[in-house]
Amino acid sequence: MLIPHPLLGPRDAVEFTYLGDASLLARPDGLAEGADAAFHDYVYLRDNPAGVHRELWYHEQGDRSWLVVTRNTVTHEILGAELARDVALAMRGAK
Amino acid sequence: MRFSALRVIKEALTGHKGWQPLWRNPDPQPAYDFVIVGGGGHGLATAYYLSTTFRKARIAVLEKGWLGQGNIGRNTTIIRSNYLLPGNQPFYEFSMKLWEGLEQAFNFNAMVSQRGIVNLFHSDGQRDAYRRRGNAVLLSGADAELLDRDQLRAMIPFLNFDNTRFPIKGGLSQRRAGTARHDGVAWGYARGADLAGVDLIQNCEVTGFRIAQGRVLGVETSRGYIGAGKVGVAVAGMTSQVMAKAGLRLPIESHVLQAFVSEGLKPVIPGVITFGAGHFYISQSDKGGLVFGGDIDGYNSYAQRGNLAVIEDVAEGGMALMPMIGRARLLRIWGGIMDMSMDGSPIIDRTPVEGLYLNAGWCYGGFKATPASGYAFAHLLATDTPHDTARAFRLDRFAKGHVIDEKGAGAQPNLH
Numbered sequence: 305m306l307i308p309h310p311l312l313g314p315r316d317a318v319e320f321t322y323l324g325d326a327s328l329l330a331r332p333d334g335l336a337e338g339a340d341a342a343f344h345d346y347v348y349l350r351d352n353p354a355g356v357h358r359e360l361w362y363h364e365q366g367d368r369s370w371l372v373v374t375r376n377t378v379t380h381e382i383l384g385a386e387l388a389r390d391v392a393l394a395m396r397g398a399k
Numbered sequence: 400m401r402f403s404a405l406r407v408i409k410e411a412l413t414g415h416k417g418w419q420p421l422w423r424n425p426d427p428q429p430a431y432d433f434v435i436v437g438g439g440g441h442g443l444a445t446a447y448y449l450s451t452t453f454r455k456a457r458i459a460v461l462e463k464g465w466l467g468q469g470n471i472g473r474n475t476t477i478i479r480s481n482y483l484l485p486g487n488q489p490f491y492e493f494s495m496k497l498w499e500g501l502e503q504a505f506n507f508n509a510m511v512s513q514r515g516i517v518n519l520f521h522s523d524g525q526r527d528a529y530r531r532r533g534n535a536v537l538l539s540g541a542d543a544e545l546l547d548r549d550q551l552r553a554m555i556p557f558l559n560f561d562n563t564r565f566p567i568k569g570g571l572s573q574r575r576a577g578t579a580r581h582d583g584v585a586w587g588y589a590r591g592a593d594l595a596g597v598d599l600i601q602n603c604e605v606t607g608f609r610i611a612q613g614r615v616l617g618v619e620t621s622r623g624y625i626g627a628g629k630v631g632v633a634v635a636g637m638t639s640q641v642m643a644k645a646g647l648r649l650p651i652e653s654h655v656l657q658a659f660v661s662e663g664l665k666p667v668i669p670g671v672i673t674f675g676a677g678h679f680y681i682s683q684s685d686k687g688g689l690v691f692g693g694d695i696d697g698y699n700s701y702a703q704r705g706n707l708a709v710i711e712d713v714a715e716g717g718m719a720l721m722p723m724i725g726r727a728r729l730l731r732i733w734g735g736i737m738d739m740s741m742d743g744s745p746i747i748d749r750t751p752v753e754g755l756y757l758n759a760g761w762c763y764g765g766f767k768a769t770p771a772s773g774y775a776f777a778h779l780l781a782t783d784t785p786h787d788t789a790r791a792f793r794l795d796r797f798a799k800g801h802v803i804d805e806k807g808a809g810a811q812p813n814l815h
């Protein structure tokens with residue numbers, strides 16, 4: 305699999321380590337009402353879709369950036385990649 | 400039709416005209432007492448034990464393709480009961496005991512072969528960890544033995560004992576561990592269940608559940624609606640997809656694991672050898688092929704095939720462990736989709752939907768569990784109480800903090 309790194313161009317997926325669903329960027333508020341249940345869902349539950357999946361990859365053997373890669377889990381086709389930082393900032397801005 | 404040596408001789412002398420299909424191919428009835436979703440090892444074993452041990456009832460197994468098309472027909476066939484944690488080990492030892500009597504019980508040759516397993520270690524720290532695991536295994540009543548380097552040299556002299564990075568210092572062995580014929584296991588359970596009256600319905604995909612007032616009434620399938628008193632789901636890698644139809648979101652990710660078989664060779668590998676540090680394990684089939692594998696690919700996948708990087712990694716592990724493997728030619732590679740749970744341990748439990756039961760989270764280790772998983776799931780379906788050895792496999796253990804994390808890797812499936 306080749307990951308289209310937004311800064312470095314296409315990079316072999318073996319340079320990266322995989323964390324999982326990009327929803328991990330949306331960490332719940334630990335002080336909010338119902339935080340226990342929210343953290344259970346955040347830590348343990350996954351949509352695990354068959355098809356398009358947004359997921360976190362870490363460029364460990366490269367520039368050490370976190371990416372949000374959009375990939376099809378049925379075909380392994382990679383549809384795009386963004387810097388996780390940009391995604392996280394956009395999420396914060398949207399709030 | 401019973402199998403026996405006498406029968407084989409009789410058929411040989413009469414032109415093999417008396418063999419019959421191993422099971423019927425019935426159309427679905429409008430309703431059953433128990434519907435099992437998934438005709439893999441666990442679904443078939445569940446139907447077998449439900450019909451032969453627990454209940455005379457109307458039972459069906461619904462399989463979207465053909466029986467055994469999933470992981471039961473794709474795994475590397477290792478059976479063992481050498482787990483560390485008290486939530487797991489009694490269950491796997493129960494499974495081992497069932498394996499030991501299985502072929503007599505269902506009158507089918509599943510080629511169960513207790514040829515032993517050795518888990519290699521390379522450092523003092525690893526030796527201590529394996530000694531601890533071995534002691535836990537002994538305490539559970541199963542067998543374990545710590546072997547030193549010289550004992551290993553006598554048993555398996557062809558290993559590279561002086562690998563610079565991972566010199567072999569010894570291994571944890573379990574002599575009752577071994578291998579079985581994966582297809583034979585599926586066929587044996589299927590035949591046994593069919594003989595006990597279970598309808599095995601193939602090409603019947605479950606596409607939804609009919610649920611009213613929090614209770615399951617039946618399943619929607621590609622062959623129409625089928626009513627059910629209770630529904631047990633055992634669909635391995637498709638668990639999240641199927642259970643989403645009942646509105647459940649689960650602590651599971653689907654990942655691909657690859658397996659490898661070489662051309663047939665003369666007997667060379669006596670049992671199962673695992674080289675955890677090098678992401679490699681190997682055994683030899685009765686046909687002579689070297690059967691080996693390594694780690695999961697490590698990213699969510701439903702593709703039933705993996706990528707080249709892991710193939711390379713497995714080949715490197717093999718070369719590091721036993722350089723002679725470089726002479727063998729690879730015959731086939733394939734992948735299977737596994738239900739990786741968040742703590743690496745399985746789930747056999749009720750669900751928030753009444754009458755709907757779940758058997759899942761087997762990761763890359765569910766083949767050895769097939770007999771006990773079927774038995775425990777049948778027990779749960781029949782009695783609504785967990786089997787003694789499966790009490791820890793609760794769906795709510797993640798919320799309650801009772802995770803069963805053999806590797807201590809945390810909630811990250813690709814590290815289990």
Ligand SMILES: Cc1cc2nc3c(=O)[nH]c(=O)nc-3n(C[C@H](O)[C@H](O)[C@H](O)COP(=O)(O)OP(=O)(O)OC[C@H]3O[C@@H](n4cnc5c(N)ncnc54)[C@H](O)[C@@H]3O)c2cc1C
Pocket residue numbers: 436437438439440441442461462463464465466467468469470471472473474475476477478603604605606633634635636637641656657658692733734735736737761762763764765766767768
């Ligand atoms: C390469 C590889 C090597 C492995 N090696 C080992 C090993 O050495 N030792 C070990 O203990 N374990 C091993 N495993 C794990 C083991 O194979 C699995 O954990 C186990 O087989 C899973 O249970 P099962 O047999 O019921 O799954 P499966 O055989 O996958 O059964 C699930 C069935 O459900 C069906 N299904 C799915 N969706 C639907 C639907 N909507 N409707 C109807 N039917 C449906 C599928 O078609 C499938 O037949 C390995 C797995 C793989 C992939």
